[in-house]
Amino acid sequence: MGEQDHGFQAERITISYWDALGNETVRHFAANVPDEEIPENIDCPSSGLPAGRDKENPPQIAKLEPYKTHLAYVKERRTEQEAEELLEDALRQLRIRRGTVKP
Helix, strand or coil: CCHHHHCCCCCEEEEEEEECCCCEEEEEEECCCCHHHCCCEEECCCCCCEEECCCCCCCCCCCCCCCCCHHHHHHHHCCHHHHHHHHHHHHHHHHHHHCCCCC
16 A cells, blocks of 8 residues: 555646735645636735735735725715705605695
8 A cells, every 4th residue: 555546646836925924825736727827816824914926025915995884985976965955855755745845
């Protein structure tokens, strides 16, 4: 019994990836995989940061945007004047339904 009895081991290539903290992650790929199918960047399993093939220039940490509320997104899409018009229209329709104002 030996390695021969465990099947054929395909030829493979080894690619190293480094993150911004200097952590190295090694990935193995089949030797017949085209270069364009081997990822340029991966997520480092130890740090969670993006890792690239270039040790000297690892991918930088993406700047995270702070959480935005629904109101913040609405304010990006509407001007103050549009907001006033929409509010007045909604209040007018509400008052009509309640019967406090005639249409």
